[in-house]
Amino acid sequence: MTARSLSTSPSRKGFGVASIPTGLDTAAAGALGLAGTAALQSIEAVAPTASDTVLISGATGGVGALAVQLAVARGARVIATVRLGEEADFVRDLGAAHTVDYTGDIAAQVRAISPQGVDAVIHPAGDGRALADLLAPGGRFASPVGLGPDQLGRQDVQATSVMATPTPEVLAHLAEEVVAGRLHVPIWRNYRLEEVAQALADFAAPHVGKLAVSIG
Ligand SMILES: NC(=O)c1ccc[n+]([C@@H]2O[C@H](COP(=O)([O-])OP(=O)(O)OC[C@H]3O[C@@H](n4cnc5c(N)ncnc54)[C@H](OP(=O)(O)O)[C@@H]3O)[C@@H](O)[C@H]2O)c1
Known part of the structure; x- marks a missing residue:
């Protein structure tokens, strides 16, 4: 994920990339794409x-x-x-x-x-x-x-x-919903890259919502 784009894996109808609007932080954007779709x-x-x-x-x-x-x-x-x-x-x-x-x-x-x-x-x-x-x-x-x-x-x-199809339009819609306050991305914890081993351990243990790993 780049600093200002919201992306997921390539899909059948699009490449799953959209700009991150002002008001949506990058951890939430990263956690939102595929799960939200x-x-x-x-x-x-x-x-x-x-x-x-x-x-x-x-x-x-x-x-x-x-x-x-x-x-x-x-x-x-x-x-x-x-x-x-x-x-x-x-x-x-x-x-x-x-x-x-x-x-x-x-x-x-x-x-x-x-x-x-x-x-x-x-x-x-x-x-x-x-x-x-x-x-x-x-x-x-x-x-x-x-x-x-x-x-x-x-x-x-x-x-x-359901096979999620994260087109740019779908991602932009989801991002707008978050910015408007109608959708909350529940992030259990936001990890630094060097904490990724802990993130994987926590993923295997009880948690709620998403775990995010931030780069940079
Ligand atoms: N089709 C697609 O395009 C697409 C896209 C995204 C995800 N997925 C799939 O969708 C599934 C869910 O993804 P996710 O990201 O939401 O996973 P997740 O964050 O791990 O959430 C799964 C949740 O289910 C709970 N759970 C476990 N066993 C359960 C049971 N027997 N009955 C009810 N709840 C149970 C877990 O609770 P505990 O913490 O208490 O164990 C956990 O909170 C995965 O299989 C994933 O691969 C598919």
Whole structure:
């Protein structure tokens, strides 16, 4: 990443480079690109409305934390998976209405909140097939992990395997959302380059949001 560009890996439709606008720091820009694109395109795939309940599995991670905010911005009621404790506070601060402990019986917890099932599932983590079972008939499922209709075992739901396409337009839109204060990039810690070994160790340990490594 250069000092004033927001970039990701090359994609099918573009090279994933956009200028960083004033008001977006480089750590947030670096953390935003691919995770933000995956979150945005997952949300667009399920198109939540204000009457929808959306289950986001992996809500404490880079993609999930951004997806929570994007779903809430559309007025949806979000159920977020967490380990109990500070992770629950983290996703509630992002706008989640409910939390469920993913180390326990997710199905029972979700059914207690939404007995008729949920309208949409975003799947950055967890057992996709079990999560799809929690959809109401006609529900929508988006998986940045790559699950599609053939893996879900249900014919009565719409499933989208999301491959993030970070075009310059998408990156610019995400950056504008952050600058406008409508989207927060949750950075757990910003490391110097010489701390990269610690960053990798911390990545493997419990954390919430993104870890950033700054160069220079
Ligand atoms: N399709 C694409 O273009 C695209 C783009 C970006 C990312 N991805 C993929 O999307 C996935 C998520 O990426 P990420 O950057 O958000 O990863 P991440 O930051 O590591 O987040 C994953 C989160 O899932 C949580 N988790 C782990 N097991 C879980 C379970 N069984 N149920 C619910 N939550 C669980 C983790 O919590 P703990 O900390 O408690 O373990 C963590 O907070 C990865 O597989 C990544 O490769 C795909």
